[in-house]
Amino acid sequence: xxxxxxxxxxxxxxxxxxxxxxxxxxxxxxxxxxxxxxxxxxxxxxxxxxxxxxxxxxxxxxxxxxxxxxxxxxxxxxxxxxxxxxxxxxxxxxxxxxxxxxxxxxxxxxxxxxxxxxxxxxxxxxxxxxxxxxxxxxxxxxxxxxxxxxxxxxxxxxx
Amino acid sequence: xxxxxxxxxxxxxxxxxxxxxxxxxxxxxxxxxxxxxxxxxxxxxxxxxxxxxxxxxxxxxxxxxxxxxxxxxxxxxxxxxxxxxxxxxxxxxxxxxxxxxxxxxxxxxxxxxxxxxxxxxxxxxxxxxxxxxxxxxxxxxxxxxxxxxxxxxxxxxxxxxxxxxxxxxxxxxxxxxxxxxxxxxxxxxxxxxxxxxxxxxxxxxxxxxxxxxxxxxxxxxxxxxxxxxxxxxxxxxxxxxxxxxxxxxxxxxxxxxxxxxxxxxxxxxxxxxxxx
Numbered sequence: 001x002x003x004x005x006x007x008x009x010x011x012x013x014x015x016x017x018x019x020x021x022x023x024x025x026x027x028x029x030x031x032x033x034x035x036x037x038x039x040x041x042x043x044x045x046x047x048x049x050x051x052x053x054x055x056x057x058x059x060x061x062x063x064x065x066x067x068x069x070x071x072x073x074x075x076x077x078x079x080x081x082x083x084x085x086x087x088x089x090x091x092x093x094x095x096x097x098x099x100x101x102x103x104x105x106x107x108x109x110x111x112x113x114x115x116x117x118x119x120x121x122x123x124x125x126x127x128x129x130x131x132x133x134x135x136x137x138x139x140x141x142x143x144x145x146x147x148x149x150x151x152x153x154x155x156x157x158x159x
Numbered sequence: 160x161x162x163x164x165x166x167x168x169x170x171x172x173x174x175x176x177x178x179x180x181x182x183x184x185x186x187x188x189x190x191x192x193x194x195x196x197x198x199x200x201x202x203x204x205x206x207x208x209x210x211x212x213x214x215x216x217x218x219x220x221x222x223x224x225x226x227x228x229x230x231x232x233x234x235x236x237x238x239x240x241x242x243x244x245x246x247x248x249x250x251x252x253x254x255x256x257x258x259x260x261x262x263x264x265x266x267x268x269x270x271x272x273x274x275x276x277x278x279x280x281x282x283x284x285x286x287x288x289x290x291x292x293x294x295x296x297x298x299x300x301x302x303x304x305x306x307x308x309x310x311x312x313x314x315x316x317x318x319x320x321x322x323x324x325x326x327x328x329x330x331x332x333x334x335x336x337x338x339x340x341x342x343x344x345x346x347x348x349x350x351x352x353x354x355x356x357x358x359x360x361x362x363x364x365x366x367x368x369x370x371x372x373x374x375x376x377x378x379x380x381x382x383x384x385x386x387x388x389x390x391x392x393x394x395x396x397x398x399x400x401x402x403x404x405x406x407x408x409x410x411x412x413x414x415x416x417x418x419x420x421x422x423x424x425x426x427x428x429x430x431x432x433x434x435x
Contacts, residue, residue: 018166048264055264112263
């Protein structure tokens with residue numbers, strides 16, 4: 001079946017089997033390898049992407065369910081000139097990664113968390129709870145949380 | 160992990176969806192958010208021939224004030240329920256429990272209807288609906304019918320939803336300020352409950368309902384503990400009877416004996432919160 005998704009701002013159409021999971025659509029059909037597959041069981045969050053702006057685990061969504069929707073992956077965050085998204089920059093400045101495998105999912109989960117916070121000022125506890133669906137097997141959570149809190153203070157993200 | 164092959168149909172209306180279910184019978188499964196069904200399909204524990212995606216059918220995602228109750232559309236996500244001001248003020252127990260399911264990504268996709276229709280005793284929401292004596296609205300090719308929560312869960316992953324029916328709405332009586340408690344034990348924050356318990360004061364007769372999560376093969380009420388409270392027992396005495404007459408499962412996470420212990424302890428804690 002043909003599945004059309006606006007992926008990182010560009011509409012793309014690929015002929016895939018109905019059983020194709022969104023993460024395989026992104027990685028294999030569209031060729032964007034930034035989204036990692038970790039546990040493949042909705043647990044680890046490595047495959048987190050934004051579906052219509054909200055974080056989802058793309059190993060547990062069919063590509064067909066995203067037909068006509070917008071999907072944002074880690075490749076879609078930086079600006080065209082390479083300027084990093086504030087969350088990416090915060091990860092760099094606060095060394096929010098060790099091996100880096102969970103990083104794309106962590107970054108996308110945090111982007112969604114920041115978009116959903118409204119007027120609420122995120123606390124460390126909010127961030128730790130908000131990242132309950134993302135596992136870091138290097139156990140590098142401390143700097144990830146620091147990066148999220150720094151990004152939450154970024155003026156360009158205050159709408 | 161890749162699911163076995165299936166035909167995918169996106170339904171535009173309930174009539175179309177129930178028509179497809181009627182035609183394909185047991186070979187078809189209903190897909191909403193997919194957060195119960197897709198994991199089973201990836202493990203090939205579920206191998207449907209046809210997947211009927213109801214996720215785009217308009218008018219199934221809502222929370223409505225029905226006077227003495229709230230009506231929640233089956234496609235309403237856990238995240239929407241947890242954030243709903245109406246649910247927060249009238250059914251704080253439901254808002255709290257919905258906000259504790261899985262993790263944010265799961266709550267963005269998982270729906271209340273999917274959780275109920277899947278019939279997994281490890282899910283949190285069936286216990287809330289059981290405790291509050293909710294009503295479930297099922298729509299089939301011949302029209303709609305209502306089922307009491309008491310009669311909804313028939314067995315492990317088995318509910319009163321017929322193969323050609325779709326759960327469309329869940330109705331729960333308003334709680335207002337009535338006390339409630341929710342406890343669950345998980346190894347990691349996002350995990351399914353090893354055991355969980357819901358306690359809720361009910362309007363009207365002032366009785367207290369207790370429902371259990373992941374204790375046996377079917378979502379169940381702790382009737383012996385409820386009766387003990389009714390007869391004037393203290394919360395602690397009632398909690399000691401929480402597993403009386405309950406079929407209790409043992410698995411890799413907890414033996415039967417440990418589950419019985421957890422049931423009594425968590426019911427005790429839930430009652431302490433509900434009965435302050």
